[in-house]
Amino acid sequence: MANVSVQPDLFDQQGERHEAALGGGWETSPAFLVVSEDRDKAVAALQAAAVRLYSVDQNGKELTREEMTGAYPQYTPNYISDVYLTDLGPMIYTDTKGELSTGMAQGMLRIVVAELRAQEITAVVAAPPKDLSWENAPSVKIFP
Template sequence: MVNAAPDIFDQQGDKYEASLGDGWETSPAFLVLSDDDGKAAHALGRAGVRFSHIDEYGRELTPEQRDVEEQAAKTWDVPYTPNFISDVYLTPRGPMVWTDTKGELTRAMGEAMLRVLLEELRAEGITARVVAPPADVPLEGVPVIPLAGSS
């Protein structure tokens, strides 16, 4: 079974005021509690690569769409995608990644990220629960798995 804490984003940031739309004031992080940390870490790495292609409307853009979007950015406003996705940290509690969404997470983007992560975990055939990492999870000095395409 693979699932996520229902309040994963509420735990990480305040909800926007209704007049500002639907979302949270956060750059989300995802911690995977699993019966197989190795497979969970690989699934999280694949999901992290995909996160960088999810826009504020919850669409997972193809490389072709991203190229068009980058060209369009020179002339008009384009949908926002995360600025950065961390490598996978192999913490004592389980693998995790954090994202940089400039402190703004739309509901559509958050739900799409969670959908992608759950999909990748299910593909591994493991038991896993996705939660918000606690503030005291250590990151300094822990092993990391680089995301594909990162340097």
């Protein structure tokens, strides 16, 4: 049976909380580390999630392709990394220009958790420790 949990204060671990721009949130571009005994399914879940994360706006809505044409004022991530295979588990990081609204954070997390559940695995979604080395870790493309 799948059991997906989320590290408490996932986003607080990655940046300072603020109440200003975009309706509150954090000063960070978030990363998602998945700790699971089934690395292959965790990687597949992060690949699927990463593709979807590109379309999450500042309110947490997953925009349609039509809504992402540039005619709409929504703010979405600039970049989502490939899946890095770290010593602690697979991870992805995002580029939100250092601004993560509460809505965008909730939307991104909802997608990551849903994709892990779809893989029917037990996993914990966590913030990567600040000293985790991933830059030279092997990676798996999000667009194979």
